[in-house]
Amino acid sequence: MFFERYIKDPLQFAWSDPKKIFVGGVFQLISIGGIISGLLIMFASVIPSLLDIAPELALFTSLGGILVGFIVATIGVVFTAFIYGYYMKVIENTLDGSFELPEWEDFKGLLSKGAHFFLGIFILQLIFGIISLIITAPFVILLLLNDNNSNVLLFNMFINLVSFVLSAIETLYITLATINFVDKKEFIGFFDLKEVISKISIxxxxxxxxVALVSILVVIPVIIILLIPVMIGIFTQNVFLMIAIALIVLAMPFLQMFLTVFGYRSYSNYYLSKKESILEENTGSENNE
Structure with missing residues (x-):
């Protein structure tokens, strides 16, 4: 049952329509390329001003470059929002009992869902960051004031342990909070502490x-296959190496798209199963009363 629900079904779901995964991969490329290109353009545009090259044109060039870079980067961010909006649709389809990948349509809706996702995750990460700071700050201060090497080691171990525990809790919470947000169709779903925690289990x-193990098992063969032309290129020392590296870079977004859809499908299946289980327990309790 575990294998069927959390591995087999999500893999079949993610591979049910390769064209949609391909579109997502293309969007990933546009997203990454846009953001990186935009940042590079903005950085390059201020170099003349920093080096005092052609001062009479430097300001105009810098402002123009920053504007162009900002526009290009914004396009990348918008496509990122489309992608995460699509992931929210994957969750929604799963919760609705659909066995089909959602269509790439209603881009306004995808943009809205993606923007809400980013905002919710940002706030959650900010909250967890503040909690981590509050817990570890006193020990960091003690660490700075203490010269005893044994205490320094102890403090470091404690801080690392706390950071690890908080990171684990954050990972457990954020994934379910995202699905809860989609399920409730309300932004407050990210912060429904009782609802989210009730679904955390072994x-x-x-x-x-x-999901992590399956993702690794999927990635490793792909990497090995893609490394073959790289090795050939290294030994032949020609343009083949550059082509091989380019293939790896281009392949990763498509693989990421597939694995992310797989992951969200698996987590959503769990959420749905847990939700039904809790509902049955509550119904049983009411009947007993």
């Missing part, structure tokens, strides 16, 4: 581990 941890 099974959920196992699902996360299973």
């Amino acid at each position: 099974e959920y941890v196992l699902v996360i581990v299973a």
